[in-house]
Amino acid sequence: MKDIKKIELLAPAGNMEKLKTALYFGADAAYMGGHNFSLRQYSQNFSYDEIFEAARYTHNLGKKLYVTVNIFARDNDFAQLEEYLNILQEAKIDAVIVSDLGVLDIVLKNTSLDVHISTQANTTNARAIDFYANLGAKRVILARELTLKEIQNINKNLTKDIELEAFVHGAMCVSYSGRCLLSNFFTGRDSNRGECVQSCRWDYMLYQKTKPDKQLVINQDAKGTYILNSKDLNMLNHLDKLAQAGISSFKIEGRMKTAYYVATIVNAYRRALDYLANNQKIPEYILQEPYKTSHREFTTGFYFDKPEECYSSSRTIQTYDFVAIVKEYDNGKALVEQRNRFEIGDELEILSPGDTFLKTINVQKMQNINGKPIMIADQVQQELYIHTDLKLNSGDILRKKQKNS
Ligand code: SF4
Helix, strand or coil, X not given: CCCXXXXXXXXXXXXXXXXXXXXXXXXXEEEEEECCCCCCCCCCCECHHXXXXXXXXXXXXXXXXXXECCCCCCHHHHHHHHHHHHHHHHCCCCEEEXXXXXXXXXHHHHCXXXXXXXXXXXXXXXXXXXXXXXXXXXXXXXXXXXXXXXXXXXXXXXXCCCEEEEEEEECCCCCECXXXXXXXXXXXXXXXXXXXXXXXXXXXXXXXXXXXXXXXXXXXXXCEECCCCECEEECHHHHHHHHHHCCCXXXXXXXXXXXXXXXXXXXXXXXXXXXXXXXXXXXXXXXXXXXXXXXXXXXXXXXXXXXXXXXXXXXXXXXXXXXXXXXXXXXXXXXXXXXXXXXXXXXXXXXXXXXXXXXXXXXXXEEECCCCEECEECCCCCEEXXXXXXXXXXXXXXXXXXXXX
């Protein structure tokens, strides 16, 4: 059993804004990718300068920053990789996340960077984890196909002192620990080199080979079936069980998700962990938070002895819209940056790591940046003032319930 107070909440950082959001809302650590060698090439990711800035920003808050270098490398990747690892070392990154043994070898030989073994390495047993510990790894991110019972056994059988990390929330796919050829096969974009186009979310028809004109009865709507499209993982209500199984870092998936998504999910898991640390039950309103941001149907994945499930549409849903982020607050006036349309008379809910969380503002008075009264905020990223007595903080988010929710 891991002490819940010491468990790390680890959040995705697809760019600098999302990194700051994750840390503001209570993540203990964040993981990010550079422009190369990371498995999320369609996330914005970080340039060399931004990696230095991100490390400084994170360390000033006393938190940790990990960088994904988890491609399956080809021989011609290594010259540039060497230079990249030097940059990461200079930036004082807290660990690199690797899956390829060649990459692990060069990290161990050329740098003093800590190493976390990526979930892409499909680690499913204590022997493999001990082996990685002997090589010098500090942490293993477990294969997501493991059940809680299997994780408990692994923990019992380990002979080395090594940290275990596991995913607790976010999108999952039908690949085996991320090893997949679908995207490569259909589009030439290789998931194992960070180029996945999410082909599993598309709609498919299944035919029996001997009866090509006869479609098998598996279609779930007029467009076809989404047999390959997994539900999203949500372990918010089971964090105590993961701690009991021996996980010391709870990882949230989603480097391609929005800052609003990161804020909502990190805030929910931070608050849930804090309730558990104080021996309190997680309140229902916290368990409802993941529904307020983009999600598919939820599942507990493989943790409770059954495989992850797929379902009938790839569409994501959410019950609230992100309408503005707070830049500063002074004397009854919040300077905000608009993200979605809102107007006088709207009720906005506050998403904050502080005491104003879930309080609402009934918008009565707004001004543009020049002090002129306005009725509607509908210009993308426009800065404006909202009058409210609730003391907001820079980084707080304002959201609005969708009409049909
Ligand atoms: S195509 Fe789908 S199953 Fe394959 S790696 Fe991409 S997200 Fe995963």
